[in-house]
Amino acid sequence: MYDQAINYLKSAGITSPEIGIVLGTGLGKMVNELDLIHVLDYGQIPNFPVATVEFHHGKLLYGELFGKKILAMQGRFHYYEGYSLQQVTFPIRIMKLLGINYLLLSNAAGALNLNYKKGSLMLIEDHINFLPDNPLRGLNDDKMGPRFPDMHQPYSSFLNERLLAIALREKIVLHKGVYVAVPGPNFETRAEYRLFRNYADAVGMSTVPEVIVANHMGLPCAAVSVLTDECDPDNLSPASIDDILETAGKAEEGLVKLFCSLIREL
Ligand code: HPA
Numbered sequence: 723m724y725d726q727a728i729n730y731l732k733s734a735g736i737t738s739p740e741i742g743i744v745l746g747t748g749l750g751k752m753v754n755e756l757d758l759i760h761v762l763d764y765g766q767i768p769n770f771p772v773a774t775v776e777f778h779h780g781k782l783l784y785g786e787l788f789g790k791k792i793l794a795m796q797g798r799f800h801y802y803e804g805y806s807l808q809q810v811t812f813p814i815r816i817m818k819l820l821g822i823n824y825l826l827l828s829n830a831a832g833a834l835n836l837n838y839k840k841g842s843l844m845l846i847e848d849h850i851n852f853l854p855d856n857p858l859r860g861l862n863d864d865k866m867g868p869r870f871p872d873m874h875q876p877y878s879s880f881l882n883e884r885l886l887a888i889a890l891r892e893k894i895v896l897h898k899g900v901y902v903a904v905p906g907p908n909f910e911t912r913a914e915y916r917l918f919r920n921y922a923d924a925v926g927m928s929t930v931p932e933v934i935v936a937n938h939m940g941l942p943c944a945a946v947s948v949l950t951d952e953c954d955p956d957n958l959s960p961a962s963i964d965d966i967l968e969t970a971g972k973a974e975e976g977l978v979k980l981f982c983s984l985i986r987e988l
Contacts, residue, residue, distance in 0.1 A: 723768075723769040723812075724769075724815060724816065724819060726768040726769055727767055727768050727769050727770060727812075727816050728816060728819055728820060730766075730767055730768050731762075731767065731782075731816070731820060732820075734760060734762060735759065735760050735784070736760060736762075736782075736784045736793065736820060738791055738821055739784065739791050739792065739793035739817065739820050739821055739822050740790050740791045740792070740821070740822060740823055740824075740988075741790055741791070741792050741793070741822055741823065741824045741825075741826065741985060741988065742792075742793050742794070742795075742814070742817035742818075742822040742824070742825045742826070743792060743793070743794040743795065743825075743826045743827075743828075743981065744794075744795045744798050744814075744825070744826070744827045744828065744929075744932060745794060745795060745796050745797070745798075745828055746798065746827070746828045746829035746830050746928060746929075746948070746970075747829065747830045747928075747966070747967070747970060748830055748948075748950075748966070748967040748970030748971055748974070749828050749829075749830065749948060749970055749974055749977060750796045750797070751971075751974050751978060752794065752828075752974075752977070752978050752981060752982075753783050753785075753794055753796055755787055755978060755982055756783060756785030756786065756787050756792055756794065757785050757786045757787070758783060758784070758785040759784045759785050759786065759791075760783070760784040760785075761781055761782070761783050761784075762781065762782045762783075762784075763780060763781055763782075764780045764781065764782060764797075765780070767782065769812065770782075770812065770813065770816075771799050771805050771809045771810075771812065780796070780797045781795075781796045781797065782794070782795060782796075782813070783795075783796060787982065787985050787986075788982075788985055788986040790985055790988065792985065793817050793820065793822060795813055795817075798810075798813075798928060798932070799812075799813070800906065800907075800927055800928055801853055801855070801905050801906070801927070801931070802905060802906035802907035802927055806855070807853070807855045807856060807857035807859075807931045808857055808860075810857065810931050810932070811857040811931050811932055811934075811935040814932045814935045814936055814939075814941075815866065815935060815939065818936070818939045818941045822941070823941075823942070823988075824878075824881065824941070824942055824943070824944075824988060825932075825936050825941050825942070825943040825944075826881075826943070826944055826945075826946075826981055826984070826985075827929050827932055827933070827943060827944070827945040827946075828945065828946050828947070828948065828977055828981075829901075829926050829928045829929045829945070829946075829947050829948070830926065830947070830948050830950045830966055830967075830969075830970045831844070831901060831924040831925060831926035831947035831948070831949055831950065832909070832910070832915075832924060832925045832926065832949070832950065832951045832952070832953040832961075833923070833924055833949040833951065833952050833953060834902075834915060834918055834919040834922055834923055834924055834925055834953050835897070835899060835919070835923035835924070836952065836954055837897075838897045838899070838923060838924070838949055838952075839949070839952065840949055840950060840951055840952050840969055841948075841949065841950075841969050841972055841973045842895045842896075842897060842949050842973070843889075843894065843895060843896050843897065843946055843947065843948060843949070843973060843976055843977060843980070844896070844897040844898065844899050844901075844923060844924050844946065844947040844949055845877075845882060845885055845886065845889075845896050845897070845898050845899075845944070845945075845946055846877055846899070846900070846901045846924075846929070846944075846945040846946065846947060847877060847882065847898050847899060847900065848876065848877070848900045848901075849876065849900060849901045849902065849903065849929070849930050849933065850900065850901075850902040850903070850921060850922055850930075851903055851930045851931075851934065852902050852903055852904050852905075852918075853903050853904070853905050853930065853931065854905060856931075856934065857931045857934055857935050857938075858871070858934060858935070858938055866938060866939055867937075867938035867939050867940065868938070871934075871937050871938045872937075873934075873937060876933050876934075876937050876943075877933070877943060877944055877945060878942035878943060878944055880942065881942060881943070881944035881984065882944055884984055884987055885944060885946070885980055885984055886898075888979075888980055888983040888984060888987075889980060891983075892976075892979055892980075892983065894976040894979060894980060895976075896946070896976075896980070897923070897949075899922070899923025899924055900921065900922040900923050900924075901922060901923070901924045901925070901926060901929065901930070901945070901947060902918050902921065902922035902924070902925050902926075903925075903926060903927065903928065903929060903930035903931070904918075904925055904926070904927060905927065906927035907927070909961035910925060910953065912955035912956075912958055913955070915953045915954075915955040915958070916955045918953075919953070919955075924947045924949060925953065926947060929945050929947075933945060944984075946977055946980060946981075948969070948970050948973045948974065948977060949973075950965070950966040950967075950969040950970050950973075951965065951966060951969070
């Protein structure tokens with residue numbers, strides 16, 4: 723399955739990507755920064771899952787930024803859409819097998835830490851996998867990575883130090899924290915927010931499976947959450963996907979600046 727996808731992508735001209743990017747919900751504008759070389763619909767690529775949610779564009783973009791070849795996923799696959807975690811992470815394996823050296827991820831997340839305001843950004847320093855599955859479950863392919871991967875530093879300190887320095891320089895608010903991944907698709911109850919805030923600063927429905935697979939393959943990664951709502955169990959307004967998308971759109975500029983500056987430095 724991997725070979726079919728890779729052969730297809732290579733023959734389509736995606737030959738030497740250096741940096742992979744996953745753009746989360748409402749966070750597609752980064753692609754405007756790329757000098758595009760090729761744009762492929764996920765549906766064209768053999769064995770790629772097909773995005774189901776209408777606001778996920780579902781495109782793989784190959785382009786150049788500051789002289790580096792970038793492979794960007796506009797739209798990702800989520801567990802709540804019904805995919806297995808092996809399907810969710812298939813594109814990450816493909817990007818690594820095509821040669822990327824770094825993986826940058828973004829997502830929209832709810833702020834559990836009430837000092838972190840809606841519309842700000844959070845660098846993920848660590849995570850909790852609260853999904854009822856793991857992408858590495860099942861037979862291990864030793865060519866991909868070890869049976870029992872170490873996770874003591876799942877997010878690259880090399881990349882994180884650079885992102886924090888860029889945020890300081892560019893005057894972008896970049897909090898640091900722990901992200902907990904939940905299956906969704908419902909937003910959390912007050913009781914769940916109360917539980918999670920003891921252990922995490924942000925909650926969302928993605929990213930952790932991709933980071934597990936990146937670590938399995940020895941691929942350094944960094945992830946930034948756009949905090950789209952404040953999850954205060956004692957003062958909770960109804961969660962709205964429209965509000966979340968609107969907030970993501972407004973906060974996107976900072977995220978784009980962070981990722982572009984980082985890519986220039988890599
Ligand atoms: N919970 C889970 N996922 C989310 C949230 C949330 O509050 N906000 C944005 N994505």
